[in-house]
Amino acid sequence: MTSRSLPAITLVTAALLSLATTVFGQTAEATPAERLLATLKERYPATPFTRVQNTPVPGLYEVVFGNNIAYAADDGRHFLFGHLFDLQTQRDLTAANAPPTTPPSAAPPVAFAALPLADAIKTVRGDGRRVLAVFSDPDCPYCRELEVQLAALDDATVYTFLLPLAALHPQATDKAIAVWCAADRARAWRALMLEGQPPPAKTCAHPLERNRALATQLAVRGTPTLIAGDGRVAVGVLSAAELAAWLDDRSETAAAATVMEDAR
Numbered sequence: 232m233t234s235r236s237l238p239a240i241t242l243v244t245a246a247l248l249s250l251a252t253t254v255f256g257q258t259a260e261a262t263p264a265e266r267l268l269a270t271l272k273e274r275y276p277a278t279p280f281t282r283v284q285n286t287p288v289p290g291l292y293e294v295v296f297g298n299n300i301a302y303a304a305d306d307g308r309h310f311l312f313g314h315l316f317d318l319q320t321q322r323d324l325t326a327a328n329a330p331p332t333t334p335p336s337a338a339p340p341v342a343f344a345a346l347p348l349a350d351a352i353k354t355v356r357g358d359g360r361r362v363l364a365v366f367s368d369p370d371c372p373y374c375r376e377l378e379v380q381l382a383a384l385d386d387a388t389v390y391t392f393l394l395p396l397a398a399l400h401p402q403a404t405d406k407a408i409a410v411w412c413a414a415d416r417a418r419a420w421r422a423l424m425l426e427g428q429p430p431p432a433k434t435c436a437h438p439l440e441r442n443r444a445l446a447t448q449l450a451v452r453g454t455p456t457l458i459a460g461d462g463r464v465a466v467g468v469l470s471a472a473e474l475a476a477w478l479d480d481r482s483e484t485a486a487a488a489t490v491m492e493d494a495r
Contacts, residue, residue, distance in 0.1 A: 268283040340463055346445075356385060356387050361384065362387070363460060367454055368454040369407050377468045412430075
């Protein structure tokens with residue numbers, strides 16, 4: 232029995248060795264940027280990484296996910312958020328390589344009236360006639376930049392759905408929960424995003440899992456994602472002027488007016 236089994240085992244072993252050689256050969260041929268991209272996709276499966284490329288700084292790689300750019304070490308663990316400048320040429324390398332913001336018309340419209348607005352933080356400025364929802368991560372630098380622009384937007388009602396990307400921002404979930412559990416959620420959110428002052432740690436019943444499920448249902452791939460009152464979708468940072476123009480494009484429709492009245 233042993234003599235008959237041996238050839239089969241030998242063949243299987245040879246096949247496995249051949250496969251291993253092929254796999255290791257492919258890994259060896261991959262560039263450091265390709266290996267880092269594979270590592271990031273495996274380590275953070277919830278984050279839509281699409282591209283990793285070299286930068287002029289040795290050991291620092293540019294990482295693109297959604298409409299966002301960050302910089303990572305080759306360990307796939309340490310990230311830098313912000314803009315990379317070449318002071319010799321006075322060039323903003325981040326802006327030069329940034330993916331275009333998703334055009335508002337590129338995504339299918341969302342049924343705004345069906346959104347679970349009770350699971351969002353509501354902020355009203357002025358008469359609140361401009362209505363939008365935002366999926367936002369407490370530790371997303373682009374979300375913080377958007378909040379600055381939202382703060383300058385007049386006559387708006389903003390519903391913020393907290394969507395911490397835990398795989399990328401390990402502390403974001405605790406911050407989101409603390410904001411939701413604060414006595415004044417809108418104020419706590421504003422202090423965190425505009426002033427860098429996180430609320431005291433606190434726990435309570437929160438909608439984060441429902442928000443994640445909603446984001447999946449709506450195919451939200453990154454933060455910030457914006458939804459106008461009439462269902463149009465935009466991804467990324469818009470200036471206050473761009474936001475006003477985008478929202479005013481169709482903000483007077485009956486659907487938006489109905490949502491605004493029902494939400495008050």
